[in-house]
Amino acid sequence: MRLLTITATTLALSLGAAVLSVPASAEQSGNLATCVKLAGQVSQALASSAQSPSYDAAKKEKGYGRDYCASGLYAQGTTHYAEALKLLGAESASSTSSSAS
Numbered sequence: 096m097r098l099l100t101i102t103a104t105t106l107a108l109s110l111g112a113a114v115l116s117v118p119a120s121a122e123q124s125g126n127l128a129t130c131v132k133l134a135g136q137v138s139q140a141l142a143s144s145a146q147s148p149s150y151d152a153a154k155k156e157k158g159y160g161r162d163y164c165a166s167g168l169y170a171q172g173t174t175h176y177a178e179a180l181k182l183l184g185a186e187s188a189s190s191t192s193s194s195a196s
Contacts (some may be wrong), residue, residue, distance in 0.1 A: 125170025133176035134161065140185040149182040156182065 137157045144150060156179035164172030180186060 125168075125173045127164070127169060130160070130164035130169050130172050130176070133173055133180070134164070136185065137176050137179045137183075140180055140183040144183045144185075147183055149184075153179040153182040 134157070137153070137160070141150065141153060141157065144153075147153070156175045160172045160175035160179065162172075163169070163175060
């Protein structure tokens with residue numbers, strides 16, 4: 096009986112993990128490579144926009160992006176990096192290439 100309970104629990108957890116991973120794999124905009132790429136773009140934009148009135152807000156967004164990406168929440172991280180670029184008047188290369196197609 097105990098073996099049956101353990102097997103059923105393992106199966107339920109496996110199915111639950113598979114269901115939870117589907118949206119993450121379907122979301123192509125958020126991955127580690129994109130986080131790294133956008134982090135570099137934001138750093139460059141911040142360095143060249145030190146006098147921007149949105150500098151502080153963009154720096155906060157960069158921090159949020161870094162924190163989310165470091166936690167493995169890549170889609171949220173890339174969203175914050177994109178917002179930082181938007182605040183600085185820079186557009187990410189990934190959004191320009193996706194809008195061009």
